[in-house]
Amino acid sequence: MDNSRNSFAGVLPMVTKNIIIINVIIWLAQFVLINRFGIDLSQWLGLHFVKSDYFHIYQLVTYMFLHDPYSFSHVFFNMFAVFMFGRTLEQVWGPKRFLTYYLVTGIGAGLIQMIVLLLRVQAVVPVEMFSMVNSVTVGASGAVFGVLLAFGMLFPNSQLFIIPFPFPIKAKWFVIGYGLLELFFGVANRTGDNVAHFAHLGGMLFGIFMILYWKRKDMKYGRFY
Numbered sequence: 001m002d003n004s005r006n007s008f009a010g011v012l013p014m015v016t017k018n019i020i021i022i023n024v025i026i027w028l029a030q031f032v033l034i035n036r037f038g039i040d041l042s043q044w045l046g047l048h049f050v051k052s053d054y055f056h057i058y059q060l061v062t063y064m065f066l067h068d069p070y071s072f073s074h075v076f077f078n079m080f081a082v083f084m085f086g087r088t089l090e091q092v093w094g095p096k097r098f099l100t101y102y103l104v105t106g107i108g109a110g111l112i113q114m115i116v117l118l119l120r121v122q123a124v125v126p127v128e129m130f131s132m133v134n135s136v137t138v139g140a141s142g143a144v145f146g147v148l149l150a151f152g153m154l155f156p157n158s159q160l161f162i163i164p165f166p167f168p169i170k171a172k173w174f175v176i177g178y179g180l181l182e183l184f185f186g187v188a189n190r191t192g193d194n195v196a197h198f199a200h201l202g203g204m205l206f207g208i209f210m211i212l213y214w215k216r217k218d219m220k221y222g223r224f225y
Helices: 014-037 059-065 072-093 095-121 126-133 141-154 171-188 197-221
Strands: 159-161 168-170
Touching (some): 014 059, 014 072, 059 095, 072 141, 141 197, 171 197
């Protein structure tokens, strides 16, 4: 008898399940390597500043599978969002389109982050420039924000219960509000804020491009989702 359908993993579509598994395994590897051996995987796989000697083009892909090894909440909440919203998108789009979307929005988020850093480096004092040039970006948040954007566009009137609000919020208002907050915090650029807000917005921006492109293509060939 096959009981896989009754298990936690059995209720998840293939790509969503593997994204979660890969991210958790890599986070565990990061945690062990940095605490037991002093090896930081982000030195090679994190997204370095484009003008840094440590930058490599493949980091635009690898960075989104790394997280802060000292923060379980970083990987947990990102993967919880993939679990909550990614599985629905994969069921609607299919595994190939969902994986393409996830990777493109993650890469797009990294590109936007690099562009913003390049612009900021031109307008800061040398001390701040040093910290920017030597910064490393890790996390699936850019792709996750792309996933949130897609869910809000495909299911705009779905009711979401978001802590700490005691009432449901429609997906479209949640996505718009979250995007505006990220824009505000990104522009504010507060001291000590190490969140890549513009990477989050980049994931949303590339998500919009992808969805509109697919919508036009699907209408042309008579495919509807």
